[in-house]
Amino acid sequence: MATGAQIIARALRDLGVTVIFGLVGIPVVDIAEEAINLGIRFIAFRNEQACSYAASVYGYMTGRPGVCLVVGGPGVLHAIAGIGNASGNNFPLLVLAGSSETTGVTKGAFQEMDAITLLTPHTKFAVRTNSLDSIPGAIRNAYRTCWYGRPGPTFVDFPADIIQGKAAADFKLPAPENVLLPSPPKPSGDPATVLKAAQLLRSARAPLIIVGKGAAYARAETAIRELVERTQVPFLPTPMGKGVVPDSHPLNASSARSAALKNADVVLLLGARLNWILHFGAPPKWSPTAKIIQVDISAEEIGRNAGNAELGLIGDIGLVVEQLSTKLSNWRYQPSPTDGTPFPSLLASSAKKNEAKAEKAALKPTPPNTPLTFQRAYHIIKDTLNSLSPPEDGQIVYVSEGANTMDISRSIFPLNHPRQRLDAGTYATMGVGLGYVIAAHAAYDVYPADKNAAVSPPKKIVAFEGDSAFGFSGMEIETMARYRIPALIFVMNNSGIYHGDSTSEDAWKSLQSQTISNDTKSEEDHKKGLRSTSLLYEARYEQLATMCGGKGHFVRTEKELENATRDGFLESNTVTVVNVVVEPGVGQKIQFAWQGGKDEGSNKQAKL
Numbered sequence: 001m002a003t004g005a006q007i008i009a010r011a012l013r014d015l016g017v018t019v020i021f022g023l024v025g026i027p028v029v030d031i032a033e034e035a036i037n038l039g040i041r042f043i044a045f046r047n048e049q050a051c052s053y054a055a056s057v058y059g060y061m062t063g064r065p066g067v068c069l070v071v072g073g074p075g076v077l078h079a080i081a082g083i084g085n086a087s088g089n090n091f092p093l094l095v096l097a098g099s100s101e102t103t104g105v106t107k108g109a110f111q112e113m114d115a116i117t118l119l120t121p122h123t124k125f126a127v128r129t130n131s132l133d134s135i136p137g138a139i140r141n142a143y144r145t146c147w148y149g150r151p152g153p154t155f156v157d158f159p160a161d162i163i164q165g166k167a168a169a170d171f172k173l174p175a176p177e178n179v180l181l182p183s184p185p186k187p188s189g190d191p192a193t194v195l196k197a198a199q200l201l202r203s204a205r206a207p208l209i210i211v212g213k214g215a216a217y218a219r220a221e222t223a224i225r226e227l228v229e230r231t232q233v234p235f236l237p238t239p240m241g242k243g244v245v246p247d248s249h250p251l252n253a254s255s256a257r258s259a260a261l262k263n264a265d266v267v268l269l270l271g272a273r274l275n276w277i278l279h280f281g282a283p284p285k286w287s288p289t290a291k292i293i294q295v296d297i298s299a300e301e302i303g304r305n306a307g308n309a310e311l312g313l314i315g316d317i318g319l320v321v322e323q324l325s326t327k328l329s330n331w332r333y334q335p336s337p338t339d340g341t342p343f344p345s346l347l348a349s350s351a352k353k354n355e356a357k358a359e360k361a362a363l364k365p366t367p368p369n370t371p372l373t374f375q376r377a378y379h380i381i382k383d384t385l386n387s388l389s390p391p392e393d394g395q396i397v398y399v400s401e402g403a404n405t406m407d408i409s410r411s412i413f414p415l416n417h418p419r420q421r422l423d424a425g426t427y428a429t430m431g432v433g434l435g436y437v438i439a440a441h442a443a444y445d446v447y448p449a450d451k452n453a454a455v456s457p458p459k460k461i462v463a464f465e466g467d468s469a470f471g472f473s474g475m476e477i478e479t480m481a482r483y484r485i486p487a488l489i490f491v492m493n494n495s496g497i498y499h500g501d502s503t504s505e506d507a508w509k510s511l512q513s514q515t516i517s518n519d520t521k522s523e524e525d526h527k528k529g530l531r532s533t534s535l536l537y538e539a540r541y542e543q544l545a546t547m548c549g550g551k552g553h554f555v556r557t558e559k560e561l562e563n564a565t566r567d568g569f570l571e572s573n574t575v576t577v578v579n580v581v582v583e584p585g586v587g588q589k590i591q592f593a594w595q596g597g598k599d600e601g602s603n604k605q606a607k608l
């Protein structure tokens with residue numbers, strides 16, 4: 001006689017689920033154990049937040065829903081972080097949770113909480129199963145719904161009496177072939193609008209293709225690369241759209257981002273929303289007369305902010321781009337000689353200026369007894385990684401979160417393959433990084449980026465974590481050590497959020513000597529104490545790795561950083577944390593370069 005837990009595990013296996021990200025307790029532990037018995041990998045985390053983040057991005061990387069299993073009440077509350085992250089980023093995520101027995105409702109039962117009411121507004125649907133018969137159908141529909149259409153989160157709640165219940169003697173599991181779902185059906189664009197969009201592109205003075213993470217999720221790289229190649233239109237990737245067309249492509253306008261957005265007159269927007277990441281498609285960042293052709297799977301997205309509903313194409317990006325390519329087959333963009341500075345020249349000169357500035361920062365050697373700058377540290381890491389693994393091979397998957405840590409790394413580490421750069425995303429969620437590392441490892445173990453290529457050597461996951469971002473789920477280092485995930489994690493340690501603060505250094509020194517420091521700071525400063533952005537001065541984060549058998553390096557100098565990077569890259573058996581002391585930037589203005597201000601043009605981090 002099957003138990004509820006067995007029926008749940010079977011439904012998941014029959015849907016093709018190969019990995020579950022979770023954290024168990026009563027009653028969901030039975031589900032996890034049955035899943036393991038069926039050959040599903042269960043990755044056990046230290047906090048539901050991290051496992052829900054991991055499952056959400058696993059869906060993005062593999063193109064199939066990520067599955068997350070948590071306990072009820074507090075477990076669900078923690079997992080809401082990943083539900084929000086999946087809905088903010090449009091990642092397909094199925095969250096499963098246990099809850100108290102149905103007979104205990106309103107009595108104050110163990111971890112009792114009405115998760116359905118709580119989650120209904122934040123998911124594509126949230127449902128509770130109330131009979132063992134309904135389990136396979138509910139799981140299948142939840143899996144299908146989070147995946148089909150615009151991806152997002154769904155939720156299924158299993159009361160303890162359902163998980164632990166026994167099916168009736170005549171209960172029959174559905175045949176596996178009736179459970180398995182095909183990939184989402186793909187719609188193509190309205191032919192009349194495709195024609196209109198093609199004509200508009202042909203007439204453009206300064207056309208631009210923007211490649212978003214929706215294009216990466218749609219696996220439209222072949223179609224988009226062909227379109228770019230054929231039409232010679234410059235392209236600009238969003239942070240997670242990087243690599244759909246290789247960053248090394250000569251038409252990549254990333255280093256001239258501001259100039260490209262400001263001057264483009266016709267923009268083909270492929271799987272990116274006109275939200276804060278793209279400055280709403282509006283002035284002052286965009287030309288007020290720019291015509292935007294939005295291509296999206298979601299009709300609701302068309303016409304939003306500066307979008308023009310009459311130019312919107314609802315459809316799968318790969319198919320729509322092929323349709324456009326057919327209509328543009330005999331066209332190649334050539335700037336008109338009578339239009340002032342041609343768009344490509346404008347982009348080239350802006351890129352040259354920005355790249356020269358970045359290079360200057362990267363090549364400046366660190367003076368003795370001075371902390372590394374972010375730029376210099378990244379330059380050393382990049383050189384070392386390149387010498388171990390040529391960027392064309394696409395062996396490295398980058399994860400990056402933090403403020404400066406993420407902003408600066410984005411432009412320094414180019415990508416030639418899609419879905420190999422994961423960052424804080426649409427929600428700018430800090431704390432996703434370590435979960436993302438674990439998910440990337442799981443995704444590339446099972447789903448190599450190129451199914452036709454041998455997965456040898458396996459992908460190496462390299463993360464750049466701000467010291468603050470790292471702290472949100474630092475304990476997941478133990479998870480990595482436990483599963484022998486040989487990730488290489490750099491903690492960019494400037495002793496603070498955005499930047500460090502000398503007060504934290506003072507506090508640390510006084511702690512060391514157990515005296516009140518009486519240095520040059522004014523009494524007023526000491527009264528104020530630590531700032532809201534301060535973190536412990538030079539905390540030894542690498543010891544989180546060594547404490548569980550991983551490798552830890554504390555580095556201050558260029559040589560130490562180079563050696564630690566090499567050792568960490570070559571390590572194949574356990575996690576490595578490299579704690580890099582970087583310039584704290586005391587007194588610098590607090591800002592997130594991406595949001596920028598009026599003066600963004602003068603901000604060296606703004607050119608991405």
Ligand code: ADP
Binds near residue numbers: 089151275
């Ligand atoms: P970015 O962060 O790169 O700006 P967004 O997350 O804002 O990207 O936008 C991604 C968009 O891609 C979403 O609006 C989503 O609906 C869309 N999308 C996802 N999958 C597909 C697909 N297969 N075809 C077309 N659009 C898609």
Ligand code: MG
Binds near residue numbers: 467495497499
């Ligand atoms: Mg910091």
